[in-house]
Amino acid sequence: MSKVFDSIFPFIANRNDNQKISRKDPGNILDAIDNPDAISIDILKGLYSDAIHQKDKLEDKAKINVAGITIAISLILGASNFLKVISEKYNCSIFSWIVFILFVVAVLYLLIAGILAIKVLIHENVVFVVDLKSFAADIAVLRQDYGKRISQNRNQNLIRNNSIYTSYECIRNALICLFILLVFSAIPYSVA
Numbered sequence: 001m002s003k004v005f006d007s008i009f010p011f012i013a014n015r016n017d018n019q020k021i022s023r024k025d026p027g028n029i030l031d032a033i034d035n036p037d038a039i040s041i042d043i044l045k046g047l048y049s050d051a052i053h054q055k056d057k058l059e060d061k062a063k064i065n066v067a068g069i070t071i072a073i074s075l076i077l078g079a080s081n082f083l084k085v086i087s088e089k090y091n092c093s094i095f096s097w098i099v100f101i102l103f104v105v106a107v108l109y110l111l112i113a114g115i116l117a118i119k120v121l122i123h124e125n126v127v128f129v130v131d132l133k134s135f136a137a138d139i140a141v142l143r144q145d146y147g148k149r150i151s152q153n154r155n156q157n158l159i160r161n162n163s164i165y166t167s168y169e170c171i172r173n174a175l176i177c178l179f180i181l182l183v184f185s186a187i188p189y190s191v192a
Contacts, residue, residue, distance in 0.1 A: 014166035018159045026155040030147035044146040051153035058160040062120035065167040069114030109174035116167040128152035
């Protein structure tokens with residue numbers, strides 16, 4: 001039952017998951033390793049760079065999802081004619097309300113998808129950088145700071161990824177609603 005609820009309202013599950021990740025202490029990637037001194041600074045720099053690169057890739061996906069808002073606006077502009085055609089075709093007030101509700105739900109899903117994508121680009125646009133003081137300190141402090149920042153950036157990337165995935169789920173749900181509307185409009189039925 002929970003999976004059905006999460007499929008219908010993916011944005012609620014996303015909010016809960018991201019809150020759990022935000023509250024969790026990311027720790028340090030070096031803490032989970034038996035011999036952290038064997039990992040060179042160059043490897044840590046590479047891992048740090050990979051986490052930043054992953055952030056950029058996720059933000060590129062979010063930019064693509066902003067198209068959900070554009071599609072929603074286009075649907076809103078063409079809604080009156082589309083809904084009128086279906087209403088006249090079936091001539092049933094209950095059916096007209098069902099079609100209207102499906103349309104509104106599809107537009108809401110697309111708007112939520114766009115908002116989640118914009119949230120990734122604006123609100124979740126956080127990068128944890130290695131403190132400049134760590135470069136002036138000894139190598140052990142620098143290693144610990146790299147380890148901590150890598151963990152923080154990975155957690156932030158998880159939050160970004162969750163939001164983008166939820167945005168895709170909302171687009172999927174909107175497409176399902178729109179497909180049902182298309183079927184209703186394409187059925188060769190007319191009131192005599």
